[in-house]
Amino acid sequence: MSVLSKRHVLGIGTLLIVLTVALTVGQAQVKKGKSRPLRTGQLMKGLVKPNCDGLKKGLEAAPASEEAWESLGLHAALINEASFVLMDDGRCPDGVWADAATKALRQGSADLLKAVEMKDYAAAKSSFGNLTKACSACHEKHKEKK
Ligand code: HEC
Numbered sequence: 001m002s003v004l005s006k007r008h009v010l011g012i013g014t015l016l017i018v019l020t021v022a023l024t025v026g027q028a029q030v031k032k033g034k035s036r037p038l039r040t041g042q043l044m045k046g047l048v049k050p051n052c053d054g055l056k057k058g059l060e061a062a063p064a065s066e067e068a069w070e071s072l073g074l075h076a077a078l079i080n081e082a083s084f085v086l087m088d089d090g091r092c093p094d095g096v097w098a099d100a101a102t103k104a105l106r107q108g109s110a111d112l113l114k115a116v117e118m119k120d121y122a123a124a125k126s127s128f129g130n131l132t133k134a135c136s137a138c139h140e141k142h143k144e145k146k
Pocket of ligand 1: 049052132
């Protein structure tokens, strides 16, 4: 192989790498962040959904023990944390996403945490209602319908 064609091959190789990276980064938002491995689907399945289910179940009746309140606080704090992950690593594509994550999800879970601190069942339930508005608002635009 001549020196020239080796350079040629190297050039094409570099171009392919650049293209692949560009395409991957282009796809990265919404379904994945830019550099970290966690997919949005995994975040939902492993963190958001289980804790949302935990809250729903825990709020079916007024929590009757310290542990029950503690468990609500745990779920709410993890959902609150998820609202930050959703905004991180270049994942957020637009204002609909940002509002759902930083207003409905983050504020709803923060209000829920306050209600847990006060052991206020009615406030906890209404904060949970506000929190779940985030799910539908974001999914409406950004989750593919199956
Ligand atoms: C800011 C945007 C956003 C918010 C808020 C949000 N989601 Fe999602 N969710 C998504 C996106 C995007 C997908 C689709 C991911 C994909 O297909 O790669 C998704 C997918 C899901 C899935 C399917 C996951 C799977 O792959 O099995 C579940 C379950 C889910 N969300 C639950 C929830 C619940 C419950 C809430 C509210 C407590 C919520 N989500 C809030 C963006 C959001």
